[in-house]
Amino acid sequence: MDEPLRFRIDEIRFSERDVVLRLPFRFGAATVTSCPQVYVQVRIRFADGSTSLGCAAEMMIPKWFDKNPALSNEDNFQQLRDSLTAARTAYCADANNKTAWQHFAQHYKPLLKNGVTAGLNPLAASYGPALLDRAILDALLLKLGSSFAAGMSANVAGLSLQGSGLADDLRGFDMARFMSLQMPRKQISARHTVGLADAIHPADKQPGEPTDGLPTSLVAAIARYGHRDFKIKLSGNTEADLARLMAISHVIEDVARVITLDGNEQYASADAFADFFEQFTSEPQLAPLVAKTVFVEQPLHRDQALTQDVSKLARQIPLLVDESDATLDAFVQARELGYTGVSSKSCKGIYKSVINAARCAMWNQASPGASYFLSGEDLTMQPGLGVQQDLALVGWLGLAHVERNGHHYVNGLMAAPNDEQQNLLLAHDTLYEYSFDAVRLRIRGGQIALGSLDSPGFGTGQAGGHISWDAMRSSY
Template sequence: MADAPRFAVRAIELFERPVQLRLPFRFGVVTLREAPQAFVRARIELPDGRSQWGAAAELMAPKWFDKNLQLTNEDNFDQLRGVLRMAREAYLGDSSPTSAFGHFARHHDAHQAACARRGFNPLLASYGPALLDRAILDALCRLDGASFYAAMQANRAGIDGSHPQFAGLGVPALLAQLRPAAQIEARHTVGLVDAITAADLQERVNDGLPETLEEVIATYGHRWFKLKVGGQVDADLARLQAIAAVLDRSPAPYFASLDGNEQYESAAGVAELVAAIRATPRLARLWSSIAFIEQPIARKLALDADLRGADLGKPVIIDESDGELDAFVRARARGYAGVSSKTCKGVYRSVLNAARCAAWNRDEGTGRYFLSAEDLTTQAGLAVQQDLALVNLLGIGHVERNGHHYVNGMAALPQAEQQAFLQAHPDLYERSHGAVRLAIRAGRLAVGSLDCAGYASAAMPDFAAMQPLAGSEAP
């Protein structure tokens, strides 16, 4: 695109800091209690010599990118560090100027191939470029003095057909018509070991923050929920009934997604759970409130499973199966209706899939295809703000948020860093129980302050308080 600045990427710095969870979070095959958060700083330089730094952050979540049970959590962290280092080497290896999207398009296929040679799956491989691309976009926005929204609406990133998957979808026209909102509904995650009522607690954390589903609703006022199931029908039914007993107390409507976490091997297995839910009177309201089912079938089998003949009663989306850029195309052919947006998979991937949904819905004259917004325990600061801004840009009205519940906000960060984010984004954060944290009121997040110069952040992390990414030379 003629209006997209061309620049070189001159420097990329990689950092990490530890994150401790206040509550254990079980998703699929892992119960998470701690994990590092990765940070990227990137400096870009225009042909006229002007340069700027940008940044991005993302938790290194184990057993999501690669669920191989032979690997430890530390093995998973090292994999994620590895793909970050590989992406840095690739992006710095070609200094010729191109657009922000051009840097992504230039390296995507070769990076995926290089990762495959090391045994890294496509979803895992995407993590490295996803962070670098966001840091580069942040730098570009800061050079322009423009918000992420304004930059994307004007396609300052230069998204075009230079990668074939993006050709012919009218991405610039789609971006130009997007209109971000002032608030987003926060969809609360109910993990597989989360307490539903106080009777489920063996011991309390006693930090003053909500610990049960009952307390979460009373504190934050959520109307949207994400309910995880474990693949055992009887156990899932019992747990869903316990959840429904709490949710059904509300006289107002509530809404939910059902997350299968790859726990099923076939559409028939999912259909068995659905039939059991439908046959359980105590789950009638909950079932009517479910908007979609997320990735119920294991990723190795999901795109071979044809859902079109299964009686599932709700649209089904892919999440972990969204490894390659064409995964949603293949999923659509198997009867899937949607795909998740996650910044850990890449901003451009989300834009690509949004354009596909718009094109397919237009062609079919329906509203069948959609993006959902999912969380990977994004943490307060850059990670959650950049993810929220992407979700909001794409017009997704609710987003799974769980990082604020399982981690005690910014409690582990330097006080000056906490205060900087609170002052820069007073609608999004509050100070309570000794730390700055997300402010969720009536189940919603106020995101107006994300419309600022840069990629959704008018504050920066304290990089001096971090460690260089393990295995990387000091920046």
């Protein structure tokens, strides 16, 4: 492999656009009806003086990064802005030319440490670098004229753990070879989220339900998109959850291929979740759903998840960490307690996903019969940069399915100017469609086509990613 290109960070700008949800999204104790989406633009400069522009975008979902009930949604938004600006200050202050990976690795620990001082937990403190790293990689790939999949397989980012002080458990693992052997997917299954406030049947109408022609119930979503994979949210109230699961089971038991359950930190202890799981698996009416449930995501609160041994429960059902996967070494800690799965979530950082995928490969190879796994999860990703970059990542990692919910809770690109919508549709005519007065994610037979992402950049195709930057609500 050629020596990875080195560069410095010239400039970073942030812009925001308000996104209003067409349906309330209830997960755990939170219900989201609107929030900003942040867009990042980065200019990098190479040793020869040439520059390249890259971009990224992510929703600023409240009550996920920090679930402190004393904080308002606006407080949560400001935490993420603080994370972004802190990362910008750190990345731009370094005038030395480095690889994309080195820019991340150098600032990873200091930004976490500074986050503690600023009152940011590791998830929130990692949000800023996660966005910057994606935009930086986009700029690098555009400079090289390489797609994300080709560039990652060639390790153009220069990902090397040697001497980094990060992920020391992977010492001796051939990361470059692992990356070169990835088999990118041409399509991926959209695992549909069933939120706690979602209607199951069309007759279960909610107050203020939209009349935009799009599905508002689980039954209607299956009819429109052809979903076969599902993620079902749990509330932590066993009686209510079992009743809801029975209603859902009647709808999906004949079509479902894969089902995952998401505890969203709603259980105080492993024993509390074990009690729910025992009732869940012993209910005869739920047998078809139980048979297709492949893992349970983050049942325990993050304050408890990495302190309680769940090995006994994990022998009955694989357990995955999501919110507790807050640092690069969290999955290593979780493994010691019995967890075998970890989420790939773009808001936590692309390098974390790659490192955790490498761990799964190494652990499974070392222990025949082991089944450590990475699962693609969502943060209400929106069409445009957010969806494109996350799909490029999970497609390159070879995942068979990824949670997708942004297409259900938000009315496509309705918040974007028409020119931006049409340009994205022209650039990704198999990824998107125009229907019901907006460009939106195209899902057919439960599948999302990834072919248009095989283009220069990190899911963008060109500098600026077809985004109407001058139409944003605010820039800073």
